[in-house]
Amino acid sequence: MSEIKPFKIRDIEINPPLVLSPMAGVTDISFRRLLKQRGGVGLTVSEFISVEGLTRSNPKSKRQMRFYENERPFAVQIFGGQHERMRLAAEMAEEVGADILDVNCGCPAPKVVKHGGGSGLLRDLPRLETILKEIKKAITIPLTIKIRAGYSDSTINAIETAKLAEACGVEHIALHGRTKEQGYRGLANWDLVREIKKTVSVPVSGSGDITTIQQALERFREIGCDGVLIGRGAMANPWIFRQIEETIHGREPFQPTLEDKRAVLLEYFEMLREDMPEMSAIGRMKQLAGQFTRGLQGGALFRTAIYHSHSVEEILDRISEYFETISAGRHYFGEGKPSEVIEVPMLDSCEVASASL
Ligand SMILES: Cc1cc2nc3c(=O)[nH]c(=O)nc-3n(C[C@H](O)[C@H](O)[C@H](O)COP(=O)(O)O)c2cc1C
Incomplete structure (x- = not known):
């Protein structure tokens, strides 16, 4: 190549x-x-x-x-x-x-x-x-x-x-x-x-x-x-x-483990909290979680749980619960029934960011 x-x-x-x-x-x-x-x-x-x-x-x-x-x-x-x-x-x-x-x-x-x-x-x-x-x-x-x-x-x-x-x-x-x-x-x-x-x-x-x-x-x-x-x-x-x-470079690509994925979410949340007010950090976390968990078992329910979280503690609890459950090979059912799954919309490009200009 x-x-x-x-x-x-x-x-x-x-x-x-x-x-x-x-x-x-x-x-x-x-x-x-x-x-x-x-x-x-x-x-x-x-x-x-x-x-x-x-x-x-x-x-x-x-x-x-x-x-x-x-x-x-x-x-x-x-x-x-x-x-x-x-x-x-x-x-x-x-x-x-x-x-x-x-x-x-x-x-x-x-x-x-x-x-x-x-x-x-x-x-x-x-x-x-x-x-x-x-x-x-x-x-x-x-x-x-x-x-x-x-x-x-x-x-x-x-x-x-x-x-x-x-x-x-x-x-x-x-x-x-x-x-x-x-x-x-x-x-x-x-x-x-x-x-x-x-x-x-x-x-x-x-x-x-x-x-x-x-x-x-x-x-x-x-x-x-x-x-x-x-x-x-x-x-x-x-x-x-x-x-x-x-x-x-002809090498096997790195495959993140569930632990790597959990760690990256937590690391990101910590960086955000150091850098901005809590509510803004929570908003950004919801946005990343929406994209990040695509394809993971129970990912849609996890996104929903994160979406409904309103405090730092809740977000941290949801992350722990989710990764502990799927790492143990159990099914994650979130907080509600599967029928309650919501899809977190991706921000429409610069539209949202420019709303505050
Ligand atoms: C949430 C969001 C915000 C974006 N903001 C910018 C921006 O500030 N400047 C820019 O040049 N493009 C912006 N884009 C466009 C992206 O840089 C990129 O060109 C586009 O999303 C297509 O690439 P992708 O499919 O890899 O996301 C934005 C896209 C998204 C989804």
């Missing part, structure tokens, strides 16, 4: 070529640390950060730029539609020591798009051009972008956008092959990733729907992309990066 190799964004090596995809409300400093410790992550990216917030000294936005030294290489992703603010925010990211500055051209949230940011930039390429040129003048770290296929099915312009970005000095392009209007429906179009790779000479990575080792390897082989991004798949399986890396 020699074709899967590290790539460089200018002189920054992305090794392995696996990126933890930015997810608002998820990939904060705790989640990234959790994932980085599992291994195999070549690049981490912050949640998208509002340039309005950053340039108006909103404490939340500033907190979102925090990272651990051993997380490097680390990219800060910003979003907005005003070039002055984008430039200032990019300077701030460079000042805090980010290795890479990434511009979000994909968020579909109406609040973001209305102000010209996120996927709004895909239908206003002159605005995007101004923003990229302004940022480029102001920073010395590499500038990258993450785009969607286009605004709508009838205006797919990822290739045009990629060309423009390269001409503006962008040094890595990541494509999530769905349109803004598509949201998260259907499947990501990876053929577009291949087309962009053929068109530009900067490195190109693809994003969308990778949840297994095999899918990741197939993307590299069939698409010829330099890197792949994994988002939701990393919530379901925080070891996925390590497993892909091991497979690339």
Whole structure:
């Protein structure tokens, strides 16, 4: 599998070529640390950060730029539609020591798009051009972008956008092959990733729907992309990066035990509690548990039990009960009857996170 190799964004090596995809409300400093410790992550990216917030000294936005030294290489992703603010925010990211500055051209949230940011930039390429040129003048770290296929099915312009970005000095392009209007429906179009790779000479990575080792390897082989991004798949399986890396190197991929899974949930909860108010930590825990327990025996009932928990103690009790039961080979029936199972909805992209902007 020699074709899967590290790539460089200018002189920054992305090794392995696996990126933890930015997810608002998820990939904060705790989640990234959790994932980085599992291994195999070549690049981490912050949640998208509002340039309005950053340039108006909103404490939340500033907190979102925090990272651990051993997380490097680390990219800060910003979003907005005003070039002055984008430039200032990019300077701030460079000042805090980010290795890479990434511009979000994909968020579909109406609040973001209305102000010209996120996927709004895909239908206003002159605005995007101004923003990229302004940022480029102001920073010395590499500038990258993450785009969607286009605004709508009838205006797919990822290739045009990629060309423009390269001409503006962008040094890595990541494509999530769905349109803004598509949201998260259907499947990501990876053929577009291949087309962009053929068109530009900067490195190109693809994003969308990778949840297994095999899918990741197939993307590299069939698409010829330099890197792949994994988002939701990393919530379901925080070891996925390590497993892909091991497979690339011809090693047996690590198989987490139930004890490893229990430990990772507890570790994450502890990190969250150190970093944020209790209720926020509980909310994030519910979100991760919703993805993390897919496919486990009694997973749906466990998700339901976690969903109905309202305190730290309750969450910890539910985790202990669940793992003790299934580790002993017994069936987990949760607190209620199987008919009471509820599915915890995944936050709709940056919609929820942007609600508080
Ligand atoms: C909850 C959530 C939040 C997201 N937030 C961001 C974001 O802040 N910036 C961004 O570029 N993409 C964001 N995305 C898109 C992901 O980075 C990724 O491109 C998309 O989910 C497809 O990849 P996946 O199937 O591996 O999750 C988000 C996706 C989800 C599910």
